[in-house]
Amino acid sequence: MFLPNAQAAVVPMRKITDYLLSLENLNGRAKARFFLAFGFDRQNWQKLAEALKQHAVDHKVTSIVDRGAFGVNYVVEGRLRTPDGRDPAVRVIWTIDHDDDTPRLVSAYPI
Numbered sequence: 001m002f003l004p005n006a007q008a009a010v011v012p013m014r015k016i017t018d019y020l021l022s023l024e025n026l027n028g029r030a031k032a033r034f035f036l037a038f039g040f041d042r043q044n045w046q047k048l049a050e051a052l053k054q055h056a057v058d059h060k061v062t063s064i065v066d067r068g069a070f071g072v073n074y075v076v077e078g079r080l081r082t083p084d085g086r087d088p089a090v091r092v093i094w095t096i097d098h099d100d101d102t103p104r105l106v107s108a109y110p111i
Helices: 013-020 029-037 042-058
Strands: 061-066 072-079 089-096 104-110
Touching (some): 013 029, 029 104
Antiparallel strands (some): 061 072, 072 089
């Protein structure tokens, strides 16, 4: 199965600029080093956002985690298209709240 409604997936700017591409964020700095090494950067944060959305369209869900009253998390694994063309394997977690049908980015990291 693929991520439900993947074409409408939402990747908030701050999730990219202040987390996945931020060397200052204690929880995100290792992820930032990873994504920066493949040619992504904070000034062009939309490139990573679009690559993550395309990743959700291109690859199947590998696991589903029910968050109870909060919704469902979907884990998608596969190669991420990067600016430098090396396309590493990443795990991306999306969430869909029970009262909504739009996937939102939770996190992404190398596998």
